């Protein structure tokens with residue numbers, strides 16, 4: 714997710730939130746984009762949670778000036794029942810957290826919203842990506858290319874021993890929010906325009922894993938396949954400005 718795509722989602726959340734105070738804010742799956750947004754809001758305090766030490770360091774570097782004494786960056790895992798036990802926040806954000814759970818707590822996705830429910834007093838915002846990798850092979854050239862890039866990326870991550878993200882559709886999110894004791898107020902989808910930065914990030918993230926493969930012929934073949942996908946995608950982007958494919962979503966909910 715780029716800053717530009719993120720900012721449209723965050724502006725939408727600000728419009729939905731309106732004049733209500735943000736109060737104490739929980740960034741339940743933090744990253745540079747969400748923390749920069751939250752640090753710029755008139756909050757009483759915020760807590761930013763990540764499962765990754767590297768992400769915690771990036772977040773810390775991104776907001777050196779904005780962080781106040783009452784603001785916290787926490788390294789933890791939502792699968793740990795003790796994490797933020799008995800704390801409560803006026804507003805909570807799960808920004809691309811659900812899709813990333815697979816990498817940190819596989820099989821925990823159906824329990825995530827119930828786990829977060831006691832921590833939310835007034836407003837809960839979930840952002841995510843409508844899944845496209847599990848779909849059948851698309852007919853349309855651009856959609857097929859984005860699907861191929863996604864499958865290539867996930868195949869490389871699996872072969873090198875990692876766990877790819879697993880995205881969930883917005884109806885799954887609304888259903889599980891209901892089950893967890895939330896009322897869903899709004900669901901909005903945003904069309905995605907993938908640019909060169911997205912393509913390069915997807916292909917480049919495969920390189921370290923491919924370097925570690927024992928089968929060097931396979932690594933070489935995959936690396937060439939990645940470069941072919943990159944070249945095709947960048948050619949379309951330079952002709953058409955972007956790969957128009959897929960949708961992000963925002964789901965706004967409140968405790969029942």
Ligand SMILES: C[S@@+](CC[C@H](N)C(=O)[O-])C[C@H]1O[C@@H](n2cnc3c(N)ncnc32)[C@H](O)[C@@H]1O
Nearest residue numbers: 742744745746747763764765790791808813817
């Ligand atoms: C894709 S990133 C979120 C993007 C981010 N909000 C941004 O600004 O770009 C997912 C975040 O959720 C965290 N995460 C994923 N699973 C987690 C878990 N089980 N417990 C705690 N944090 C988790 C990751 O460590 C990471 O910080």
